[in-house]
Amino acid sequence: MFDAMFCTPAVLSATDADAWLREMLRVEAALARAGATVGLIPADDAASIGSACVPELFDAAELGARAVASATPVVPLLLDLRARVPQASARFVHLGATSQDVMDTALVLIARRCADLILGDLWAVGDLLADLADRHRGTAQIGRTLLRQAVPTSFGVVCAGWLAGVDEAVAGLVRARGRLPLQYGGPVGVHDTLGAAGPRLAEALGELLGLPVPTLPWHTRRGPLAELGAALGAVGGALATIATAIVLLSQDEVAEVAEGAAGVSSAMPHKRNPARSALVLACTHQIPGLVATVLASQPVELQRSAGRWQAEWPTLTTLLRLTAAAAGHARAALGSLRVDAERMITTAGRPVLPEAADLLVDRVLEEHRAARP
Template sequence: MPDTGIGMLAPLLGSDRVARTVDAVAWLTALIDVEVALSHAAAAHGLVDAAAVAHVERAAAALRADLDPAVLAGEAVEGGNPVIPLARRLRAAAGPGAPAVHPGATSQDVMDTALVLLVRTAADVIGDDLAACADAAAALAAAHRDTPAIARTLGQQALPTTFGLVAAGWCAGLDRARVQLGSVVAALPVQFGGSAGTLAASYPHGPAVADALADRLGLPRQDVPWHTERTRIGELAAALGVAAGACAKVATDVVLLSATEVGEVAEAAPGDSSSMPHKRNPIAAITARASARRAPGLVATLLAASDHEHQRAAGPWHAEWPALTDLLLATGGAAARLRVSLVGLGVHPGAMARNLALTSPDPAPSHAGDLVDRVLARRP
């Protein structure tokens, strides 16, 4: 369970804020939180002695304070996941409360539920940045509803548009991606099925314990255990990939419109060059594109890993952890850096008029302003 992020490049690529939500400490905390919640849920239905849960709580608090995640990561190698050594440590620390640790569960129950908790936290950060990007695009759309500009198709000048409509298109895509990601994340349920997904070890209270665990953690209740039914992970991967793509589209436009010979927009704090003092690089948009470029391959990895065999996967499940973590970092980085790019983006109507005059000196009327109004009125 190594720490996540990419070291000194994390702030540059915008992934540092999301990295803190999925790092080794966050993983350890989430795993322990699930184990404690499970002990409470099992006690509520008589599966374990309620008095023993206090011992589990104390043991969990001690491990949160003292256990080095790197130590647990090393111990995870033998069994293939960190829940096995964590449960062993919890039982040892709980003393007489040991029977109330990990009742009726399998390692995947704890791992998957902890992953859902981490995804929700990371998605909150990503959603905040996406919302800020969309708000900035909306402000640009409103301010430049009627600012004439040239539309470009296949890399060439096409017909007149307005910069407001360009920005409204950015806003619509970002809003759509944010809402879809939020919907997918909100639907991710608890995981609790026991060793073979039958809840046998919790009989006759298995479904009730699963529901109590979900309620205690603030997660949706499951219908059936989803140990090897991974459509939810595929939907999450797709939503994150789409969000990264929405950011990449806007960032690409900003990079192109910032070119010296175009000059229609400029970032508030452009980057410089180590050897060319005249350069004003749109570095936030550039690094947003860089982060977003990593997303498609990670989405493909997660979709390829959806073939979990039988009732517990030997490899595909394990492949999800780093791929999904990296995808959260990539999408989060794209949104964070695009936010920097769009907030305070400078718009140059004079340059737009100059470029427009190259092929369309007398723009004909269009519905550009009406379309801007429609986008802004229908924002979620």
């Protein structure tokens, strides 16, 4: 019922149960290949394991139900995976790993994919704002502080401010995405079953999965996920600022902007509601609480958390979905935005614009162009 409002099709597909299963199996297959690369697994056994890591051979819903008994879906997954490989190969499944290695790395792979999708919409949002800022650099608008009329600015400067906020949030998300690392350390993070070969296998695994390999496993240091959560929170804040302004400026009493594809009312045919902006706010309203949950998961009891770690999986899944939806709705709202420049100018009293207005717009546009991939 609510998926289309609170997620995008691409991110929903990248975070659903099948996606988690796919990435967990991807980790197990890559682990077998990495083991063969460093000489810990015979090549034929690694190939047998890889051939069995096919998502269609497993039932994600059933694995989830069986996961309750061990508080992780990795345990039932391994039972089924070992049953699908030749007996001689089964002992090499999950080589030197623990459940957290698989879950954390699968989460990292999912998060990096979703971040790429979110960033695509955010760059489009930025480009739309850059166009608005440039086109309306000369459109006077009354500034409003504490929701009261203040002194004139320009709508171009306002849009440039929104753009700067989005670009700052984008930079944070790019940074957080790039710092999401491989997790591989075994039961207590010291490769105890592999000895000196453990770090070599980790390097090979990181190369296969395209992930940076940290100096130490990060099972007791949740900083990478905290940074991701905070970055998604910053994105939500930047988008909520824009959506709030559109909602306020599109009121009948103000009517300076309007969504071009406005929503309708079930009871009042005359109404045209800022539906996309409302959805941005509905999504971003939920984000701070989820970020707080991610941050609250940082304390770890000794070598593995009992409960906080498990809480990260659904929390970050929902956080990625809501951020993606907010970015998509903001893109749609800005893409159809109608600006009543004459009404803005009239309300502002047709003032002479501040001398710095053009300079400020130019600086933000220059920074946006320089950062754009």
